[in-house]
Amino acid sequence: PGPSVKAATHSDPLVQKLRVRPIKNVILIVLESVGVQYLTAYDKNSPVTPRLAAETQNAVVFDSYYTPVGWTASALTSILHAIPPPLKRYNTMNFRLANIPTPSIATVLSERGYQTVFLASGDPQWANKGIFDNGDFRQVRTELELAPEKRNSSWGVRDKYLFDEIQQFLDGNKNDSKPFFMVAWTDQTHHPYSLGSDETNKTKGDHQRYLSILKEVDGYIGELLAYLREKNDDTLVVITGDHGEAFRQIHNTTGHGFSVYDEEVKVPLILWNPRLIPEGYRIPTVGSHVDLAPTLLDLLGEPAPAEWQGSSLFSPNHPPRAYFFAAARGQYLLGVREAQWKYIIDARREEEELYDLGNDPLEQMNVSADHPERATRLRQRLAAMLKANEDKYAWMSMQ
Numbered sequence: 277p278g279p280s281v282k283a284a285t286h287s288d289p290l291v292q293k294l295r296v297r298p299i300k301n302v303i304l305i306v307l308e309s310v311g312v313q314y315l316t317a318y319d320k321n322s323p324v325t326p327r328l329a330a331e332t333q334n335a336v337v338f339d340s341y342y343t344p345v346g347w348t349a350s351a352l353t354s355i356l357h358a359i360p361p362p363l364k365r366y367n368t369m370n371f372r373l374a375n376i377p378t379p380s381i382a383t384v385l386s387e388r389g390y391q392t393v394f395l396a397s398g399d400p401q402w403a404n405k406g407i408f409d410n411g412d413f414r415q416v417r418t419e420l421e422l423a424p425e426k427r428n429s430s431w432g433v434r435d436k437y438l439f440d441e442i443q444q445f446l447d448g449n450k451n452d453s454k455p456f457f458m459v460a461w462t463d464q465t466h467h468p469y470s471l472g473s474d475e476t477n478k479t480k481g482d483h484q485r486y487l488s489i490l491k492e493v494d495g496y497i498g499e500l501l502a503y504l505r506e507k508n509d510d511t512l513v514v515i516t517g518d519h520g521e522a523f524r525q526i527h528n529t530t531g532h533g534f535s536v537y538d539e540e541v542k543v544p545l546i547l548w549n550p551r552l553i554p555e556g557y558r559i560p561t562v563g564s565h566v567d568l569a570p571t572l573l574d575l576l577g578e579p580a581p582a583e584w585q586g587s588s589l590f591s592p593n594h595p596p597r598a599y600f601f602a603a604a605r606g607q608y609l610l611g612v613r614e615a616q617w618k619y620i621i622d623a624r625r626e627e628e629e630l631y632d633l634g635n636d637p638l639e640q641m642n643v644s645a646d647h648p649e650r651a652t653r654l655r656q657r658l659a660a661m662l663k664a665n666e667d668k669y670a671w672m673s674m675q
Contacts (some may be wrong), residue, residue: 290336291574291590293552298577301511303442304568305497306355306461307490308348308398309532311520312544314490324491327498328515331548333556338545338589342564342598342613346519346532346540354565355518356380356412356459358584362669363601363610363662378583381569382412382457388578391415391449391456395441397422398432398463417441419463429470432463435489439496443503464489465521467531483523505550512552512575516568517543526638534604536611536620537639541600545589547575562613563589564598599661610658619644619654628655 312318316329317337343351350361357378382392394400394413419432422441428434442460449456464470469485480488497515504511520540522529529535545568547553563571566586573580574588587594597614611620616634621627630644630651644651 290553299510299512299549299552299575300455301457301509302514302572302576303458303460303511304355304514304516304572306459307493307515307517307544308462308464308466309486309519309521310465310490310517310543311539312517312542313520313526313539314487315544317546318544324487325494325497327494327501328546331498331501332546334550334553335546335548335556336553337556337558338563339558339560340562340598340613341516341543341545342541342562342600343517343519343543344541344564344566344598344600346534346536346600346602348518351518351565354586355516355568356382358566358569358580358586359668360566360585360599360661360665362672363665364603364669364672379581380412381572382459384569384573384578384581385457385576386412386414389454391452391454393445393456393458394418394461395422395438395445395458396432396461396463397435397438398461398466413459428464429468431466431470434470435462435464435493435496438462439500442500446503461518462493465493483525486521486523501548508551509549510551511549512572513548514568514572515544515546515548516565519543534602534607536600536602536609538618538633538637540602541611559589561589561594562596562598562615563594564600567594597657599658610662612654612658612661614654614657617650617654619651619658621655621658630654 314322314324316322316325317332344354344360345351353359353361353376357376357380359378386392392413393415396418399419420427423433423437426433426437438460445458465486469482469489471485501513504513519532520543521532522535522539524530526539527535527537529537529540532540534540567589568586570580570584570586571589574590597612600611602609606624608623609620610623611618616632618631618633618639620629628644628651629642630647631639631641632643
């Protein structure tokens with residue numbers, strides 16, 4: 277356990293207000309391969325998502341939120357089970373989520389009377405269908421179930437069909453008194469960034485197609501939030517990304533899962549509800565996907581399972597750090613973010629990097645030689661974290 281931090285600005289009043297008049301439903305939108313650098317809410321110089329940015333007037337925006345791994349199945353482990361994924365080289369064993377004994381948030385809420393729904397415009401085979409085979413979600417509809425014979429790429433269908441399905445669910449659920457928890461996972465912003473409605477995309481490069489699709493998804497999100505605003509709905513909408521996406525704009529990396537620089541591991545976390553959040557504010561607390569499920573249960577006034585390792589981002593005892601790793605292309609990278617500092621080590625090459633994100637947000641100046649004591653302390657934290665992870669997942673090496 278690390279030193280505690282003070283509760284983030286306005287967090288205590290928000291939690292108290294939610295508990296007095298708690299939210300009923302949760303829609304968790306996971307944007308495939310979307311980091312903070314492309315969202316206008318995080319970078320005003322990136323005009324790609326204006327509708328979501330406008331809606332932050334009624335939202336809590338977390339400015340220092342991370343995925344543990346830039347890999348979808350690993351991110352899903354942390355989002356649903358509130359634990360770090362196995363820090364092993366990527367292989368099919370890592371994706372067998374059905375083997376993870378820790379209960380998922382879907383299981384917890386289902387046992388407490390919630391409808392649990394998983395919708396995705398992509399093919400969930402990337403998770404080996406573990407979360408579906410063991411019945412965590414009571415209702416599952418994915419890609420071709422949403423749009424038969426409408427496959428847009430080898431990964432799935434257009435995100436338009438996902439948001440159509442969300443709308444249909446909400447329309448059909450108007451008179452149902454039972455609360456619901458929904459996960460809605462987009463797909464088109466995954467490589468190869470398949471075309472949406474804009475056919476002129478055919479002549480554009482990867483980055484241009486990606487941004488065009490993200491702008492289209494921003495429109496779908498805007499329409500959904502407008503619908504909920506009109507209904508004065510008691511539904512909390514949560515928006516995050518499973519991981520980021522690199523296009524060699526900052527570092528010489530592309531895609532995701534190959535580095536632990538911010539463009540691949542720093543993701544949005546936005547909580548939206550006009551009734552409960554009359555004015556927007558931002559929270560600097562450092563956190564990651566392991567904290568998402570505990571945070572949602574905190575806002576729902578529900579206790580979290582003891583097996584979960586994450587903690588509510590609104591807790592005054594939340595540790596002020598986040599961990600991440602990448603294991604590909606001959607590298608084994610471990611990283612930790614603590615306050616404004618970010619430390620990275622390539623354990624195979626024994627090379628380390630330290631960045632002062634307060635002065636160097638793009639991670640361009642390695643200052644590890646200038647701060648050897650800080651680098652040593654953060655490296656020790658990573659060693660302890662890795663040992664705990666190996667102990668937790670020792671069962672994987674026995675199968």
